[in-house]
Amino acid sequence: MAHDERRLEVLRAIVQDFVSTNDPVGSKALAERHDLGVSPATIRNDMAVLEEQGYITQPHTSAGRVPTDKGYRLFVDRLSAVKPLSGAERRAIERFLDGAVDLHDVLGRTVRLLAQLTRQVAVVQYPTLSRSAVRHLEVVQVTASRLLVVLITDTGRVEQRVVDSAVEVDAGAVADLRTLLNQAFAGVTLADAGDKVPDLLETAPPHLRGLVATVSTTLVETLVEPSEDRLVIGGTANLTRGSALDFPGTMRPILEALEEQVVVLRLMSEVDASTVLVRIGEENDHEALTSASLVTVGYGSADRSLGGLGIVGPTRMDYPGNMAAVRAVARYVGHLLAES
Amino acid sequence: MAHDERRLEVLRAIVQDFVSTNDPVGSKALAERHDLGVSPATIRNDMAVLEEQGYITQPHTSAGRVPTDKGYRLFVDRLSAVKPLSGAERRAIERFLDGAVDLHDVLGRTVRLLAQLTRQVAVVQYPTLSRSAVRHLEVVQVTASRLLVVLITDTGRVEQRVVDSAVEVDAGAVADLRTLLNQAFAGVTLADAGDKVPDLLETAPPHLRGLVATVSTTLVETLVEPSEDRLVIGGTANLTRGSALDFPGTMRPILEALEEQVVVLRLMSEVDASTVLVRIGEENDHEALTSASLVTVGYGSADRSLGGLGIVGPTRMDYPGNMAAVRAVARYVGHLLAES
DNA sequence: GGCTGGCACTCGCACGGACGGAGTGCCAGG
DNA sequence: CCTGGCACTCCGTCCGTGCGAGTGCCAGCC
Numbered sequence: 001m002a003h004d005e006r007r008l009e010v011l012r013a014i015v016q017d018f019v020s021t022n023d024p025v026g027s028k029a030l031a032e033r034h035d036l037g038v039s040p041a042t043i044r045n046d047m048a049v050l051e052e053q054g055y056i057t058q059p060h061t062s063a064g065r066v067p068t069d070k071g072y073r074l075f076v077d078r079l080s081a082v083k084p085l086s087g088a089e090r091r092a093i094e095r096f097l098d099g100a101v102d103l104h105d106v107l108g109r110t111v112r113l114l115a116q117l118t119r120q121v122a123v124v125q126y127p128t129l130s131r132s133a134v135r136h137l138e139v140v141q142v143t144a145s146r147l148l149v150v151l152i153t154d155t156g157r158v159e160q161r162v163v164d165s166a167v168e169v170d171a172g173a174v175a176d177l178r179t180l181l182n183q184a185f186a187g188v189t190l191a192d193a194g195d196k197v198p199d200l201l202e203t204a205p206p207h208l209r210g211l212v213a214t215v216s217t218t219l220v221e222t223l224v225e226p227s228e229d230r231l232v233i234g235g236t237a238n239l240t241r242g243s244a245l246d247f248p249g250t251m252r253p254i255l256e257a258l259e260e261q262v263v264v265l266r267l268m269s270e271v272d273a274s275t276v277l278v279r280i281g282e283e284n285d286h287e288a289l290t291s292a293s294l295v296t297v298g299y300g301s302a303d304r305s306l307g308g309l310g311i312v313g314p315t316r317m318d319y320p321g322n323m324a325a326v327r328a329v330a331r332y333v334g335h336l337l338a339e340s
Numbered sequence: 341m342a343h344d345e346r347r348l349e350v351l352r353a354i355v356q357d358f359v360s361t362n363d364p365v366g367s368k369a370l371a372e373r374h375d376l377g378v379s380p381a382t383i384r385n386d387m388a389v390l391e392e393q394g395y396i397t398q399p400h401t402s403a404g405r406v407p408t409d410k411g412y413r414l415f416v417d418r419l420s421a422v423k424p425l426s427g428a429e430r431r432a433i434e435r436f437l438d439g440a441v442d443l444h445d446v447l448g449r450t451v452r453l454l455a456q457l458t459r460q461v462a463v464v465q466y467p468t469l470s471r472s473a474v475r476h477l478e479v480v481q482v483t484a485s486r487l488l489v490v491l492i493t494d495t496g497r498v499e500q501r502v503v504d505s506a507v508e509v510d511a512g513a514v515a516d517l518r519t520l521l522n523q524a525f526a527g528v529t530l531a532d533a534g535d536k537v538p539d540l541l542e543t544a545p546p547h548l549r550g551l552v553a554t555v556s557t558t559l560v561e562t563l564v565e566p567s568e569d570r571l572v573i574g575g576t577a578n579l580t581r582g583s584a585l586d587f588p589g590t591m592r593p594i595l596e597a598l599e600e601q602v603v604v605l606r607l608m609s610e611v612d613a614s615t616v617l618v619r620i621g622e623e624n625d626h627e628a629l630t631s632a633s634l635v636t637v638g639y640g641s642a643d644r645s646l647g648g649l650g651i652v653g654p655t656r657m658d659y660p661g662n663m664a665a666v667r668a669v670a671r672y673v674g675h676l677l678a679e680s
Numbered sequence: 681g682g683c684t685g686g687c688a689c690t691c692g693c694a695c696g697g698a699c700g701g702a703g704t705g706c707c708a709g710g
Numbered sequence: 711c712c713t714g715g716c717a718c719t720c721c722g723t724c725c726g727t728g729c730g731a732g733t734g735c736c737a738g739c740c
Contacts, residue, residue: 026703039713062703062720101562102500140476158500160442222441237595255577366732379684402691402732
C-alpha cells in the first residue's frame with residue numbers, strides 16, 4: 001500500500017533530521033527538507049499514525065516529533081542502507097592500525113580509531129581466553145618456592161600467574177615442569193584445558209606430581225573465568241558532546257557501567273562476526289544503558305570469532321554510519337590478528 | 341603576630357567549609373561554625389585582607405568567599421595536618437588488594453580502591469620499564485620467519501614484541517637465541533640494556549649474529565620508549581559528582597587529557613615515593629587541567645620507585661584526606677610488589 | 681590599636697506574568 | 711485521499727519585583 005510506504009518514508013526522514021539537528025522535527029520542516037511530494041498537513045496525519053503506533057513521540061504538546069526506541073529499531077531494521085565508508089575513512093583505518101607492535105598496541109589503536117571514526121565511546125574486547133589455544137607456557141622461578149607461569153596464546157594474549165609451591169623447587173624441576181606443561185597443553189583450547197589435567201597428572205613423574213597439580217589447577221581455575229576477559233575503552237570524552245540533552249539525567253550511570261566491565265562483557269559475549277548487532281535504549285537489560293545504544297560485532301577470522309568490539313552512544317546516533325565503521329574496523333582487526 | 345595567626349585560621353575555616361558544603365562561605369556562617377572567638381565583623385576585615393593577598397575571592401559582589409588556587413596552596417602547605425586513615429579504611433585497603441593474582445590484577449584493584457576511597461578519578465602507572473630489570477626473556481616461534489619475544493621484568497610486567505626475521509629460523513636457533521638473550525640481559529635494567537648490545541653481538545656465534553641483532557635492537561628500541569609506559573584509570577564517573585559546578589565549562593578536556601595518557605605520564609615522571617605531590621589548578625602546565633588538582637606519589641620499595649599513582653579531581657577537594665589515602669595505598673602497593 | 685554592633689548598599693536568584701513562535705489537530709473543500 | 715486554513719496549546723524567553731545573603735564602612739567601646 002502506498003500509504004504505508006510513505007509513512008515509513010516520513011519516519012526515515014524524522015530519524016535522519018533528528019539525528020543531525022538534535023531538535024524535535026515538525027511537519028513543516030520535514031516538507032521543506034525532504035521531497036516527500038505531499039503537504040505538511042498530510043505529513044501531520046502520517047505523524048499522528050506513527051505516534052499512535054509508537055514509533056515517534058512528542059516531548060511536549062506542540063513540539064516536533066522525536067523517534068522512540070521502537071522507531072529507531074524499525075529504522076535500523078528496514079529503513080537504513082549500509083553506508084559505505086569513504087576512501088578517506090578506509091585509508092584512516094589502515095594508517096591507524098598498521099605498525100602496531102603487539103596485541104595490546106593493536107587493541108589500543110583500534111579503540112582510538114573507533115572512537116574517532118564514530119565520535120562515540122569505543123569498546124574493544126581482548127580475544128576471549130576460553131576460545132584461545134595455548135601457544136606456549138613459560139615457567140620462571142621467582143623465589144625458591146614461588147613460580148611465575150606465563151601463558152602465551154595463539155591470539156597473542158600473554159597472561160601471567162604467580163604460583164606458590166608448598167615445597168622448594170630446583171632448577172631442574174622448573175625445566176621439567178615447563179616441558180610437561182607444554183606437552184600437555186600446547187595447541188589446546190583453554191576451554192578444554194581442564195580435561196587434560198587428569199592425563200597430565202598420570203603421566204607426570206611422581207616427584208613432580210604435586211607441583212604439576214598446583215600449577216595446572218591454578219591455571220585452569222583462574223584463566224577460564226570469564227572475569228578474566230578484558231576490555232579496552234576509549235573516547236569517553238565523546239559522551240559530553242550532546243551536552244546533557246542526549247542522556248536524560250547525567251551520564252554517570254553510563255560511565256559506571258563501562259567501568260563495571262562485566263556488564264559490557266556480557267553484552268559482548270552475544271556477538272558474532274557475521275552480523276552487526278544493534279541494541280537500542282530500553283532493549284538493553286541493564287538499567288544504566290536504557291538511554292544508550294550499542295553497536296557491536298565480533299572480530300576474528302572467517303572460522304572463529306575472537307572477541308567483540310563496538311561503540312556506545314546515545315540512542316540518537318548515526319546508525320548506518322556507525323554500523324559501517326564498526327564492521328569495517330572489525331574486519332581489519334580480524335585480518336590483522338589472523339596473520340600473527 | 342596574633343593577627344596573622346588568626347587570619348590563617350580564617351583561611352583554613354573557609355577552605356574546610358567550602359570543601360564540605362560547596363557554597364561560598366560568608367562571615368556569619370564562619371563565626372557560627374568555628375570557634376574563632378571574634379565577631380563576624382572582624383572576620384570580614386580578615387577576609388578583606390585575605391582577598392587582597394589573593395588567597396580568596398568572591399564569585400560576585402555580595403556572595404561569600406571561595407579559596408583561590410593560591411589559597412588552597414597555602415592550606416596544603418601550612419594549614420593541613422595529615423589526616424590519619426580510619427581503621428575501616430586500612431582494613432579496606434588490605435581486603436581490596438590481597439588476593440590479587442598478577443600485576444595487572446594488583447593495579448586494577450588499586451585503581452578501583454583509590455577511586456572508592458577518595459571518590460575521585462584514580463590513576464595508577466605501571467612500573468616504569470626503564471627502571472625495571474630483565475627477569476627472563478622468552479622466544480616463541482610463530483611462523484618460519486616470525487618470532488614472538490616475551491619480556492618478563494622483575495616488577496612483574498610482561499611485554500611482548502613480534503619480530504620478523506629476514507631469514508627462516510629453525511628450532512635450534514630459537515633455543516640458542518633464548519639462551520644468548522638471557523645471558524646478556526638477565527638482571528640488567530632496561531635503561532642499560534642498550535649498552536649490552538655490542539658485547540652481545542661480539543660473543544654471538546656468527547650464524548646467529550643477524551638474528552640477534554634484529555631481535556635485540558627491536559627490543560631496545562621499542563621498550564625504552566617512554567610511550568610504552570602504561571596507565572590504568574578508574575573512577576571517571578566521580579567526575580560527574582560536583583554537577584558541573586566544580587568544572588567550569590565541561591569536564592570534557594579532563595577526560596581528553598586522561599585518555600591522552602602522555603599528559604598524565606609526564607606528570608607521573610616527577611613523583612618520588614617519599615613525598616606526596618599536590619598540584620593545584622593553574623599550577624598544572626597542561627591547559628585542560630587548570631581547573632583540576634592532582635595528588636600523586638611514587639610507589640615502590642624503600643630503595644627504588646617503581647612508578648606513580650594518584651588522583652585527579654576538582655580543586656575543591658579534601659586535600660588532607662586524599663593525600664592520606666594516596667600515600668597509604670602507595671605504601672601498600674609498594675610492599676605488595678616488592679615481595680613478588 | 682583592635683574589636684564590635686549597626687546600617688546602608690549591592691547583587692544574584694527565584695518567582696510570576698506577558699508575549700511570541702512553533703507545531704499541532706481538525707475541518708471543509710477540492 | 712490530499713490540501714489549505716484556522717484555532718488552540720504550550721514551551722521558552724524576557725522582564726520586573728521582592729527577598730535574602732553578604733559585604734564595606736563607620737562610630738563607639740575596651
